[in-house]
Amino acid sequence: MRLDVVSIFPEYLAALDLSLIGKARRDGLLEMSVTDLRDFTADRHRTVDDTPYGGGAGMVMKPEPWAQALEQIRDSTPGSRGDQPGGPARSQRPVLIVPSPAGEVFTQETARELAERDHLVFACGRYEGIDERVLEWARESFEVRPMSLGDYVLNGGEVAVLAMVEAIGRLIPGVIGNPQSLVEESHSDGLLEYPVYTKPASWRERGIPEVLLSGHHGKIARWRRDEQLRRTSSRRPDLIERLQPADLDARDRAA
Numbered sequence: 039m040r041l042d043v044v045s046i047f048p049e050y051l052a053a054l055d056l057s058l059i060g061k062a063r064r065d066g067l068l069e070m071s072v073t074d075l076r077d078f079t080a081d082r083h084r085t086v087d088d089t090p091y092g093g094g095a096g097m098v099m100k101p102e103p104w105a106q107a108l109e110q111i112r113d114s115t116p117g118s119r120g121d122q123p124g125g126p127a128r129s130q131r132p133v134l135i136v137p138s139p140a141g142e143v144f145t146q147e148t149a150r151e152l153a154e155r156d157h158l159v160f161a162c163g164r165y166e167g168i169d170e171r172v173l174e175w176a177r178e179s180f181e182v183r184p185m186s187l188g189d190y191v192l193n194g195g196e197v198a199v200l201a202m203v204e205a206i207g208r209l210i211p212g213v214i215g216n217p218q219s220l221v222e223e224s225h226s227d228g229l230l231e232y233p234v235y236t237k238p239a240s241w242r243e244r245g246i247p248e249v250l251l252s253g254h255h256g257k258i259a260r261w262r263r264d265e266q267l268r269r270t271s272s273r274r275p276d277l278i279e280r281l282q283p284a285d286l287d288a289r290d291r292a293a
């Protein structure tokens with residue numbers, strides 16, 4: 039997978055050299071580059087923002103540096119030019135992810151979907167956002183997806199990109215050593231994860247649920263499933279509402 043990030047704070051993305059994602063890059067599973075938006079300004083002050091039409095607080099990111107940065111990324115990708123005869127096939131177009139509290143909510147399902155794509159481009163806005171015409175213009179060459187992490191406001195898209203790249207990157211085959219850990223984690227089956235314990239069995243007067251010491255795999259699986267349902271009902275009732283009938287077995291329903 040190829041990953042591009044455009045930002046006025048490229049240093050923010052240095053964290054992507056660390057940990058699992060950094061190893062995936064060194065292993066050649068991920069090719070990543072970070073582009074400084076200010077490299078595409080023409081004035082002495084390297085200006086990327088201006089006042090909003092219609093008035094109001096804050097500043098808006100100017101369109102032209104964005105167009106030039108995105109054109110450079112687009113034109114360095116074979117087969118992705120929207121202006122070539124016939125245009126690119128839908129599946130070949132890179133995805134342009136625009137982090138914004140006004141976007142569609144990024145979920146595990148989004149991460150799974152994006153992990154299948156060949157090329158993701160993240161456009162980190164700052165201030166009050168990017169001139170809307172950039173998103174319209176970009177639809178010619180990219181599949182444009184404004185994406186939010188949730189219902190709160192960050193100062194810019196960089197921290198959101200760190201989160202999204204980590205969520206997507208770990209789903210790329212080969213990035214996680216033991217793929218079974220992806221099957222058993224929170225959200226993989228639409229439920230929150232069950233509680234976990236390790237040694238010692240008694241710690242500061244606290245024991246662990248006895249079933250976990252029973253060696254009875256069927257009972258342990260049932261207990262874990264019940265804990266998932268209990269936890270999800272109490273912390274995230276919205277997730278229970280969204281479960282499909284096929285996600286629940288007969289014993290889940292009884293619980």
Ligand code: 6GU
Nearest residue numbers: 137138187188190192198
């Ligand atoms: Cl993706 N960006 C910004 N700026 N704020 C957010 C967000 C994204 N998700 C939640 N708040």
